[in-house]
Structure formats: structure tokens, C-alpha cells
Amino acid sequence: MIFTIIYSIVLIVLNICKVVEGPYPFxxxxxxxxxxxxxxxxLIDGGAFLLSWGLLKLKLLRKSSH
Numbered sequence: 001m002i003f004t005i006i007y008s009i010v011l012i013v014l015n016i017c018k019v020v021e022g023p024y025p026f027x028x029x030x031x032x033x034x035x036x037x038x039x040x041x042x043l044i045d046g047g048a049f050l051l052s053w054g055l056l057k058l059k060l061l062r063k064s065s066h
Contacts, residue, residue: 001045001052004044005045011027012041015027015028015029026044
């Protein structure tokens with residue numbers, strides 16, 4: 001999760017400063033409203049969090065069954 005958040009912050013700042021464009025459509029902050037950028041951040045970071053949490057739960061479940 002930490003690396004996903006760091007990557008998000010760095011690329012969003014670089015897009016805002018117009019140093020880079022993209023590399024993904026959801027990071028192109030100048031081509032979408034602010035609320036869409038916030039929604040994308042919540043969806044992608046939230047999805048990464050849920051995936052990490054689910055994998056941790058699976059690992060703990062497998063460990064407790066041994």
C-alpha cells in the first residue's frame with residue numbers, strides 16, 4: 001500500500017505541474033474535473049487496500065489451518 005500511495009502522489013503532482021502527462025488516462029488531471037481525479041484516487045487506492053487486506057486474510061487463514 002505504501003508504494004501505491006507514494007506512486008500516486010508523485011505522479012499526480014507531476015501531472016499538476018505539467019512535467020508529465022499521464023501515463024494513464026485517470027492521472028491526466030488537466031483533462032478531467034477535480035472530483036473525477038479524487039474519485040479515481042479513492043477507487044484505485046481503495047482497491048489496492050482491499051486487495052492487500054484480502055491477501056493478508058488469506059495468508060493468516062492458511063497459516064492457522066496448518
